[in-house]
Amino acid sequence: MNTLQGFQKRFLRGLANPLKPVVQIGKNGLNTDLIDAVNEALDAHELIKVKFIEFKEERKELSAEMAEKCQCHLAGIIGHVAILYRENPEPEKRRIKLPVREN
Numbered sequence: 001m002n003t004l005q006g007f008q009k010r011f012l013r014g015l016a017n018p019l020k021p022v023v024q025i026g027k028n029g030l031n032t033d034l035i036d037a038v039n040e041a042l043d044a045h046e047l048i049k050v051k052f053i054e055f056k057e058e059r060k061e062l063s064a065e066m067a068e069k070c071q072c073h074l075a076g077i078i079g080h081v082a083i084l085y086r087e088n089p090e091p092e093k094r095r096i097k098l099p100v101r102e103n
Contacts, residue, residue, distance in 0.1 A: 019048070
C-alpha cells in the first residue's frame with residue numbers, strides 16, 4: 001500500500017467535506033465489529049468519515065490503528081472525525097481518481 005502525499009490527502013479531505021460520518025466509535029471502542037463496519041463502508045464508498053463519540057482523547061492513536069487494521073489510508077483528522085480512504089481493488093468500480101504530481 002503506497003503512502004499518500006500531502007496534496008492527495010488535501011484532495012481527499014476536500015472530497016470528504018460534504019460527507020456525513022458513516023461509522024461512530026462509542027463505548028465499545030475499536031473492536032472487531034467496528035473494524036468490519038469500517039471495511040464494509042470502505043468497500044462501498046472508498047472515502048468515509050468515522051466519528052468519535054467516545055475515546056476523543058485517543059482519536060489519533062485509534063485512527064492510525066484503525067487504518068492499519070483496515071489496510072486503508074488516514075487522510076486526516078478534523079475535530080472528532082477521522083477521514084479514511086481505500087481504493088477499490090476493481091478498477092471499474094473506482095469512484096475517486098487521486099491526483100498525481102508530474103515531475
